[in-house]
Amino acid sequence: MPRIKLPTPPRPSALQPKPPRPGEEDKKAGPLDVAAEGGIRAVDWIDERTSLSSATRWLLFRKVPKGTNWFYTLGSASLIAFVSQATTGVFLAMYYDPSANHAYESVRYITNEAFLGAFVRGMHKWGSSVMVVLVFLHMARTFVFGAYKYPRELNWIIGVVLLILTMAMSFTGYLLPFDQRSYWATIVGVNINGSGPIIGPFLSDFLRGGPDFGATTLSRFYAIHMLLIPGLLAALIGAHLYLVAKLGTTAPPWMKAEADPELTKATA
Amino acid sequence: MKQAEKEQYLREYAILKSQGKPFFPYAVAKDSAMAVVVMLVIIALSLVLGAELGPKADPTTTTYVPRPEWYFFFLFELLRVIKPPILTPLATVGVPTLAMVLLLTLPFYDRSAERRPERRPVAMAAMILTVAAMAFLTYQGANAGSPNSVDMPTPTSLSPTQAAVFNQGKLVTAQSGCLACHKIGDNGNDGPGPPLTNVGARLPAQAIERTLQNPTAPMPSFANLPPQKLSALVAFLSQLK
Numbered sequence: 001m002p003r004i005k006l007p008t009p010p011r012p013s014a015l016q017p018k019p020p021r022p023g024e025e026d027k028k029a030g031p032l033d034v035a036a037e038g039g040i041r042a043v044d045w046i047d048e049r050t051s052l053s054s055a056t057r058w059l060l061f062r063k064v065p066k067g068t069n070w071f072y073t074l075g076s077a078s079l080i081a082f083v084s085q086a087t088t089g090v091f092l093a094m095y096y097d098p099s100a101n102h103a104y105e106s107v108r109y110i111t112n113e114a115f116l117g118a119f120v121r122g123m124h125k126w127g128s129s130v131m132v133v134l135v136f137l138h139m140a141r142t143f144v145f146g147a148y149k150y151p152r153e154l155n156w157i158i159g160v161v162l163l164i165l166t167m168a169m170s171f172t173g174y175l176l177p178f179d180q181r182s183y184w185a186t187i188v189g190v191n192i193n194g195s196g197p198i199i200g201p202f203l204s205d206f207l208r209g210g211p212d213f214g215a216t217t218l219s220r221f222y223a224i225h226m227l228l229i230p231g232l233l234a235a236l237i238g239a240h241l242y243l244v245a246k247l248g249t250t251a252p253p254w255m256k257a258e259a260d261p262e263l264t265k266a267t268a
Numbered sequence: 269m270k271q272a273e274k275e276q277y278l279r280e281y282a283i284l285k286s287q288g289k290p291f292f293p294y295a296v297a298k299d300s301a302m303a304v305v306v307m308l309v310i311i312a313l314s315l316v317l318g319a320e321l322g323p324k325a326d327p328t329t330t331t332y333v334p335r336p337e338w339y340f341f342f343l344f345e346l347l348r349v350i351k352p353p354i355l356t357p358l359a360t361v362g363v364p365t366l367a368m369v370l371l372l373t374l375p376f377y378d379r380s381a382e383r384r385p386e387r388r389p390v391a392m393a394a395m396i397l398t399v400a401a402m403a404f405l406t407y408q409g410a411n412a413g414s415p416n417s418v419d420m421p422t423p424t425s426l427s428p429t430q431a432a433v434f435n436q437g438k439l440v441t442a443q444s445g446c447l448a449c450h451k452i453g454d455n456g457n458d459g460p461g462p463p464l465t466n467v468g469a470r471l472p473a474q475a476i477e478r479t480l481q482n483p484t485a486p487m488p489s490f491a492n493l494p495p496q497k498l499s500a501l502v503a504f505l506s507q508l509k
């Protein structure tokens with residue numbers, strides 16, 4: 001049966017477990033040992049059926065290159081912002097009603113009456129700004145570090161699509177409170193789309209759900225905002241992260257690759 | 269990038285990677301610290317700035333100037349900067365589309381093997397210019413006037429009933445957010461729409477009414493205004509000579 005052995009972090013000698021004295025070896029296992037054994041068995045059970053342990057090991061214990069610094073956290077910060085948006089969005093969706101007659105009232109209910117409603121709505125609203133800023137900073141980091149070059153071109157392209165989808169999220173979400181500001185800003189936005197060549201008019205008709213800005217527009221924006229784009233985003237983030245793990249993150253461009261002196265000495 | 273350069277990169281990368289630290293726990297620790305900061309910032313913004321809810325959407329008036337989320341200001345400003353109407357599609361769709369295409373295809377036209385920023389002057393200059401332009405346009409957009417009143421004297425030549433209509437039209441104009449895109453006398457923003465200071469001289473009343481009901485993008489349609497307000501608006505605009 002496979003057994004997973006997690007590496008123990010190095011401990012100062014004072015904290016290291018003492019080897020058993022003679023005659024103590026057959027001490028009974030304490031409750032902690034039993035619990036640990038139970039945990040290992042559960043993990044073993046899953047691993048025997050999925051063989052996930054090697055993938056997990058590959059994911060967790062792959063090396064990140066020398067010189068990796070704080071700028072490399074901007075990608076995972078974008079991910080956290082996305083997860084936060086998804087979570088607060090689920091709670092908002094529990095109260096939100098995407099019909100032209102009730103949307104505004106339901107948002108008013110969330111803001112003024114629902115338990116912690118204003119707080120969750122505030123997190124969702126400001127989280128969108130935070131996510132846009134983080135995605136732009138992350139893009140700037142990969143641009144400055146030349147991380148879009150071989151072999152990571154495809155990951156850059158996925159990244160640009162993620163950027164477009166993030167902006168589309170914020171465009172479609174802006175209408176949902178259905179107050180004066182969101183209504184008129186969105187009309188202008190849809191008109192702007194409509195002024196594009198060839199597909200422009202089709203795109204704005206699709207967004208509006210017809211030639212006029214009406215009841216269907218809101219439900220369309222809602223479906224796009226909470227089903228279509230988040231699904232695409234989640235799938236593409238998955239692909240993005242798979243490529244990150246597969247190719248490894250870049251080292252900062254000014255790091256010099258010098259083989260281990262031990263190795264060069266041995267061959268010289 | 270040539271094959272030899274690719275291989276050289278992979279070789280150097282393999283060395284740097286082998287000298288690095290495992291993702292867990294080192295990178296995970298940094299990422300987690302950053303995650304905590306991000307969540308604290310979002311929570312603080314929510315607690316301090318909250319989420320306001322304006323008046324309910326009302327197709328018959330825009331007492332609110334159409335204003336997008338702040339990170340779209342630069343797009344809206346682009347409309348103001350590129351003014352001639354034939355160029356509007358260029359500003360609204362052309363520039364952003366071009367920017368996206370340039371971004372998407374970046375790895376295919378920047379094919380040099382050099383990664384150090386100080387040795388990629390063209391790329392860095394392009395980035396700094398883009399960021400500066402976006403920052404400037406965002407700043408402009410944030411400071412764009414959004415007055416909701418039209419400040420101009422009623423012409424003395426009008427009869428009392430005409431003057432009443434003129435004043436009502438002035439009020440409707442102010443409430444309908446026209447000034448977000450049009451300049452009337454000293455009021456409002458110069459663009460993206462043409463100044464309306466002398467529309468009356470340029471267009472007959474029917475043409476103005478047609479424009480309001482069936483405008484060219486990006487101007488929103490005001491066909492839903494109650495007929496009385498619409499006629500006051502048209503009467504007011506056609507007096508502007």
Ligand code: HEM
Pocket residue numbers: 071072073074075076078079082135138139142145147148152155156157158159160162163166237240241244248249250251
């Ligand atoms: C939803 C948005 C995004 C998420 C959640 C995300 C997540 C990540 C994460 C976690 C990494 C690995 C570590 C790091 O460099 O931070 C990464 C790497 C990368 N990302 Fe993103 N990213 C997003 C958007 C973008 C965008 C907009 C671009 C550029 C157009 C981009 C291009 C890249 C590239 C080229 C890498 C490889 C960097 C390297 O190897 O040094 N990503 N991404």
